[in-house]
Amino acid sequence: MSSDGTARPRVIEPGLPRWDPGTERYRLAGLGALILRLEAGDRLDIVDREGRQPCELAAFHPDSLKPDLAALNLQPGPVSAGIDAVLAGTPLGFGLPPDEIHQLRHQLAHWRMPKGSDGVARILEGDTRPGDKVTLNAARAVIVILHAPRGHGPAMLPDEQTPATDLSVIIRRATVNPLASPTLPAPLGDLVAEYRVDRCTALSYEVKEGQFIQVIDVDGRQCSDFVAFDARQLAEGRERGIDMTTTRTMLGAIYPGPGLASKFFDMDMQALTEVVRDTCGRHDTFGLACTARFYEDAGYPGHPSCSENFNNVLDRFGLARRRGWQAVNLFYNTGVNASNAIFLDDPWSRPGDYVLMRALKDLVCGSSACPDDIDATNAWNPTDIHVRIYDAKSDFTRAMAYRMTPDAEPRLTRETGFHARTSTLTRNFTEYKGFWLPSRFNNAGPTAEYWACREGAAVMDLSPLRKFEVLGADAEDLLQAACTRNIRKLSDGQVVYTAMCYDHGGMVDDGTVFRLGPDRYRWIGGDEFGGKWLRDLAEKKGLRQVWVKSATDQLHNIALQGPKSREILKEIIWTPPARPRVDEIQWFHFTVGRIGDYNGTAVLVSRTGYSGELGYEIFCHPKDAPKVWDAVWEAGQKHGLLPLGLEALDILRIEAGLVFANYEFNDQTDPFEAGIGFTVALKGNEEFVGREAIIRRKEHPQRVLVGLEIEAKQAVGHGDCVHVGRAQVGVVTSGCISPSLGKNIALCRVDVTYAAIGTEVEIGKIDGQQKRLPARVVRFPFYDPDKLKPRS
Template sequence: MLSFAARGDSCCFFELEAGDRLRIIDPEGRQPGYLYVQAGAVPDEVRTRPEAGAPNLSDHLARGGTDCRAVVAMLHSRGIAASNFQALQLFAAEAEPGAAFEVTATADAICVLVVAGKPMAPDAQDPPTDLLVEIRPSGSLEGRAPPPLAPPLLDLRVKAATARSYTVKAGQYIQIIDVDGRQCADFLAFDAAALAEGKEYGLDATTTHTLMGSTAPKPGLLSKYFDARMIPLVEVVQDTVGRHDTFMLACSAKYYEDMGYPGHSNCTDNFNAVLAPHGVQAKKGWPAINFFYNTIAGAGDQITMDEPWSRPGDYVLLRALTDLVCATSSCADDIDPANGWFPTDIHVRVYDAASAFPKGMSHRMTPDAEPRLTRESGFHPRTSALTRKMEDYRGFWVPTCFNAAGPLEEYWACRERAAIMDLSALRKFEVIGPDAEDLMQLAVTRNVRKLAINQIVYTAMCNEHGGMIDDGTVFRLGQNNFRWICGDEYSGVWLRKLAAEHKLKVWVKSSTDQLHNVAVQGPKSRTILSGIVVTPPQEPTVDELKWFRFTVGRINGVPVLISRTGYTGELGFEVWCHPSQATSVWDSIMEVGEPHGLTPMGLAALDMLRIEAGLVFAGYDFCDHTDPFEAGIGFTVPKDKPDPFVGSEAVSRRRDNPHRRLVGLDIEGNEHVGHGDGVYAGRTQVGVVTSATKSPILGKTIALARLDVSAAAIGRDVEIGKLDGHQKRLSAKIVEFPHFDPKKTRVRAEASSQAAARPAPSSPDAVATAGVPA
């Protein structure tokens, strides 16, 4: 079966063959769509139910987004007019989660699926969400390549256990596709101009590792592959797998001879044969990039391997940085798990330089979920103009730091003045329906029945055995209206699972792509925002906004939601808006903030701030086998909650019989301490460092660490073990945390009486994220 996601408020193109069974699913509910089928190939279900009121496909494609342009290009390449389609409306406005439409193609058909929607206001809860498309072909899918990303210049099949050579011009894109999944593909590239002069300069793994400081270059700054002259030949633009071999040679005759298979087909000999016409000298073993080959640098310095992670249609997209002679193989290995024990085809496509594909890695919230490439937030046009130091954080491009300042200056700006940071990578879910309160009461540790409208609470979300799925904040927008802000996409899956199991009438709608946010943090944050946020008369102004409350309003006419929340330990707010208006919000805040020293801030400075403030971070300070008490946020588990929550019995047992405790550490000296370093009492390891930083304001290295309760007494001396844990030790003392402002006087600071009396414009649709992994 072929499956993919059609994103909310977008469109996509696909083809059906006669007899194919099409199924379109609305996984979250309440998401209308329109299926457009080329006239003359309309299945009976569409022909008998035409939608007279459906928007004209041409009008939708004229909107001009990236998805629309891609569909227009595909139709143009086939000579098909957008007017030559018949439409069918899918799903009612109140469709239940999991609603599905099915149809069988009576002839070959070209289809366009439009996922209807409009931009969601920050205080609304009607985000357009994804539809899932499943195509069950009448015949086998084996060997069927996925649709091209754009009209290809070259469409090349590399049959199993063979290799092909081809040339590529500078700027063009090379897509290497694993057609049937779990198949390795070696790749070679040579400077074409040098090769024409008899000089052979190809990809050099050692040079690449050294210059990149990375085992496997990936989209972003660490994206390039170099030759021995240290000249980059290709860069990685997109990668849907993220796991490849860059350690060893392509398979060779010697490997198979040593394994007892003399004469076995191999990639090295296949490369020698197809590269000889280009003047490339034969080798006994080619130092190729091996895409999709799952090698692991394991314990005891052993390089081991297993079946590839790649699935049918997975690919790597490269961009040529100069004119190249390239070669791609489909690995011939069938004597071990390298190719899932059965070699299959690889497909190569070359696209024009004008395609301008965005960079990104694929992310899946669950192993069987549809992949999604790294996204750019609505604020990205402004942040990317100020820095090239971007990292892929939870599927979004987020600045590490900015060119004009750097982490330390950004840190001091937040402590002394104000800083602004893009936190759009936070996941947002709209929880609506008559049973919304019951669902949230069941899902999180806090008592949400006590939560007033326009109030926010920070809480944990646990599984049945008491381990934390996530932490986050619950916003109450109405009697039956909640918004869950967290760090992990899986939280939405979990909420829908609970709703289904408990037969609750509630919809959990993903709104991450409709609600982007910046944090404005620091002592002057209130002054900055109070000057530009206009709130309705019945809503609190920025000056009046209390800690863990939100209000709505406008910034220079743009609807926003503003919450009194943050992740820095400083007075601060978060400003939420639709991504299409994010640059306007950024510009307005920066203009007013400039006289106050407002500075853009990245993840590196944020990490220092949140560790000083004792704010925990998923994957570091807690995971799914860490309960809220072990994570240092036991305050989120009230003893008097009237209703049980998922994992409440397990959490209660853990509270009464604790095994581990989160503590602070003051560390002597200036040597680096990091996540995962062991904490020792004498020869015995008693715990592990979860987060650590050199604190600028305290002038010392501090850490959060989880220790066995028997060794966690405040004031006790312990040691951090480096190297093997024993050959090098750093002295440390157990202390209370937060290390900085433990009474939270800064973050709780109220407006002065003068400021409170001043007329204040303001309005934000914001989410409280104090303590939430950003």
């Protein structure tokens, strides 16, 4: 408190522990399961995050394993197929990673759980609101199994709007250890060994080829230096350890990550380790492990250092002592700023974050819990590190962590329903919004994929698009307030492209709204935060009869684009008489049908896309994705169908003048600045968020999106500066060499003074001043500016 009694502003740190000691928090995924043990007096809160999501619960006495719902003052109801599937070790959720299933089966075996249940309790039923909860108190020790079911079986049809969504589970323990650290994540597989690295110390250990090394940040924001040496070379007197300069040179990246560029190399360019998972994503490969000299020069003689700690623990392997050890500084938040200087700041890691590596040779390893408490390296508070070694036979998916918000639970990179097919055609996958997507395909490449789309047909996986079911009597009112379009004009079966904006006019996201029926809409955008934003807006406006339900995990989609796309789909999509046929769907409309015939796989087909060509998107449940891909692929071969990756898609969308989040728009740009002012219905929609700010910004514009033609073939891209004379007047948002136009083109956000067609500008390279590429402002879209092809 300040001297006048008012509260002082505090530093906000999302993602760090927010609970008192003895409080545990878990995410129960839609269609997922949790197995937890409660002791007498423990309190269990089950919270419905999105509304209309029931929870099924079974309970067993820990010794007799007899059903014991009475311990929670609950009565058993009918048997649950979901709970029985969990007890059988075969949960109903689609695409669960193998290690999650392993953890479930490990818990079942550990507690000797029965193979089925006699009955379950069902709570949070009916029209629950986001945030509604049920509190249960344990009268005695009990093992609890929780399941978040869907009302009508695990697979949601593409025209249904009843996805299973997440629940929050919070345990408040009756007996509390106030000094306890946050709970470690469960082991990922069969453990060979595990070690605790106490704060300000280091340890050494051996790992066999093929085994996995997991380095865990226990409390969050704690750095851990990691060294590894080829054990066979070391036995012959040669020290060959991870070399940062070699690794950066080989990969062309600051540090490896899961995917193709995942290996750490020694000075002989031999790979020693491979990064399999990384839930933090910010590490250091520039500097040495901290040294005694570093602390001495800062005025702290005698301060412990990672380098001295490594000297002490690696001595037993015959490694020469050194004043500074080259190391991978895990969780150390460094980078290079605009002045070409290396900076450091508080680490990004949260409690339980980890890096999982696979040993590619027999290794001698060292891990530290860095003792630095004189700067932000460990957020001024050194804590512990935990190391686990897993068996070489373990099966771990390659993944990074995606968080919707900084304090959201991490979700590891998933495979889409179509991955089983696309992965047979390429190994070039990149992480996008929590999913693996192909960047290019074997034997074709971006140029061939591009021409297939422009001249024939191409199919691409766009499953990471976020889908939200917007339901209820207030659904239209919510979307009318959230979207810049006039949603009230939508008819059943129609789609509209729109923006959503904050109060100051900056954009939340762009996307499409589908009207499936009265009080039934679907929002499809690029950012998962869009669903939370809609729910928060409904709460703010007091709209009680609307629910925004996440459906991304139960609705995957491919886009079939190109002039032959209609001919391909006509051969394979059956529609009922009351629905439009594929050849009858108008631009920005959709139909519901089946693959092949009346008994085929259910799909929803919309005449939408992101290529500037005639095209369609096909939505299905992930379990049906291989069938849908096979049908499209087989029908498309005589039409020259090729798969299309993200690199070719980027060229297509730039030519068509289609915007991309954090390139053409962000929360500082309004729709007019982003080049999509046509989505703003200032007449007919008096209600949408940000309207008054957008009007002011439209009346007094400062920047506008324009097209550029560059008189040079040197590549330009996002962030390149645009000049008139010495002054910078704009910035390139996206650029490419257009295959069909034979020109170097770019989208650019520029000061309105220089936005007129024909205005000559220059794109700065090197430092923006030493080299300039001549360019001029042109009309965009560059390709088919009147959008005749997608309308055809």
